[in-house]
Amino acid sequence: MTDRVPLTVAVDDERCRGHGVCWSLCPEVFTLTDDGYAEVSAAEVPPQFEGAVRDAYESCPERAITLS
Numbered sequence: 036m037t038d039r040v041p042l043t044v045a046v047d048d049e050r051c052r053g054h055g056v057c058w059s060l061c062p063e064v065f066t067l068t069d070d071g072y073a074e075v076s077a078a079e080v081p082p083q084f085e086g087a088v089r090d091a092y093e094s095c096p097e098r099a100i101t102l103s
């Protein structure tokens with residue numbers, strides 16, 4: 036068994052403009068504040084959501100999502 040390095044995700048609140056694409060692609064990881072901006076509810080992405088989080092990363096019009 037190989038050790039898995041967890042994918043971590045963050046939203047840069049200086050860049051986020053509230054497009055909501057991230058939340059629509061993966062509401063299990065991204066939540067929207069009352070103001071409509073994104074927050075991450077799980078910085079370490081559960082393996083089953085990695086694909087959706089990568090899609091969100093590529094789809095955010097503001098490039099506000101970072102993966103590491």
Ligand code: F3S
Pocket residue numbers: 046050051052053054055056057058071072073094095096097098099100
């Ligand atoms: Fe914000 Fe991008 Fe999501 S602008 S709401 S992080 S799609």
